[in-house]
Amino acid sequence: MFQPSGVLVVDKPSGISSFDVIRRVRRLSGQRKLGHAGTLDPMASGVLLVMMNKATRLTPYLTDGRKRYRAEVLLGVQTDSDDAMGEVTNQADLPPQLSREQLVDALTAFVGRVQQVPPQVSALHVDGVRAYKLARRGEEFEMPAREVEIESIDVLNVALPKVELDVRCGKGTYIRSIARDLGRALGTFGHLSALRRTQVGPFDLSLATSLEQLEALGMNGLFEHLVPPYEALSDLLPLDLDAEACRRVSMGQNLFLGPLPQGVYRVADAENKKELVAIVLSDGVTVQTKVFTAI
Numbered sequence: 001m002f003q004p005s006g007v008l009v010v011d012k013p014s015g016i017s018s019f020d021v022i023r024r025v026r027r028l029s030g031q032r033k034l035g036h037a038g039t040l041d042p043m044a045s046g047v048l049l050v051m052m053n054k055a056t057r058l059t060p061y062l063t064d065g066r067k068r069y070r071a072e073v074l075l076g077v078q079t080d081s082d083d084a085m086g087e088v089t090n091q092a093d094l095p096p097q098l099s100r101e102q103l104v105d106a107l108t109a110f111v112g113r114v115q116q117v118p119p120q121v122s123a124l125h126v127d128g129v130r131a132y133k134l135a136r137r138g139e140e141f142e143m144p145a146r147e148v149e150i151e152s153i154d155v156l157n158v159a160l161p162k163v164e165l166d167v168r169c170g171k172g173t174y175i176r177s178i179a180r181d182l183g184r185a186l187g188t189f190g191h192l193s194a195l196r197r198t199q200v201g202p203f204d205l206s207l208a209t210s211l212e213q214l215e216a217l218g219m220n221g222l223f224e225h226l227v228p229p230y231e232a233l234s235d236l237l238p239l240d241l242d243a244e245a246c247r248r249v250s251m252g253q254n255l256f257l258g259p260l261p262q263g264v265y266r267v268a269d270a271e272n273k274k275e276l277v278a279i280v281l282s283d284g285v286t287v288q289t290k291v292f293t294a295i
Helices: 018-029 053-063 100-110 131-136 175-185 211-224 243-250
Strands: 006-012 034-037 045-052 067-075 077-079 088-091 112-116 146-159 162-169 190-200 263-268 276-282 287-291
Touching: 006 018, 006 053, 006 211, 018 034, 018 045, 018 211, 034 053, 045 053, 067 175, 077 190, 100 112, 100 146, 100 175, 112 175, 162 175, 175 190, 243 263, 243 276, 243 287
Parallel strands: 045 190
Antiparallel strands: 006 045, 034 045, 067 162, 067 190, 077 088, 112 146, 146 162, 263 276, 276 287
16 A cells, blocks of 8 residues: 655644544545644644654654744633633733833743743643643642743734734743733733644745645645655754665664764665655764664
8 A cells, every 4th residue: 555654734724623634634645644743722723744654753853843823812811721712710901001012021031941831721731630621620720830942922913902923932832821921921811812833843834735725636636745754854953874874774773973963863865865764863972763764
């Protein structure tokens, strides 16, 4: 059976889950082995990476990629989920004459390596139980803060009580938490009223295909939109090896590569530079090889 491998960049619509996208692509492609990198909540739309067949092995490296979002925050209203899907739990007036400058100043506290408290309605575990299950039961609990990295938050538009933001961040960042915390920093409430992911790693919306377009393309057209594994890892550093070294790496043999700076590297076939052979992880002292394709 033909089993194409690669990454499909999908423009997920709002109103469906990330797994609903997987089901649609499975039906359209006839392929069973699919996965996705970076779950999008049903309310959110935008870039969702769908890995097919052998490319599912790339999930950890694609999930770690930098992400970019366009977020709409509704100030003055609090919900139990910190987004528009939840129940309204509180409301308050906005500060008088709230300015763009005040918004920018408040947001500076959220940029950099910061401690962020995730929403209580989330899939994270608290004492071995999913937080959203505890929230649905009405149980009282605290979400522990965790470190996330937020590269930048820019104010795009202000039409109070709504504010539109452009957020660049790393893995594990909750945009809902930014919306909630912005409201608190301004002395009111806030929640995420709309969200669109515009980029994951090297993939932005210009490379994304809607489900409707995939339907129209048919199976073969869908396969043509697959990004090859080596190209999909373009955010990783390339590691050039000769043909013999590539062969040995593809067989899982350890190589002495000399001092290799800390990082994650992609290794291409020495003859076919577009064929991913392995991923090499270095901590600056030891090297670990993850074989992708045997030669």
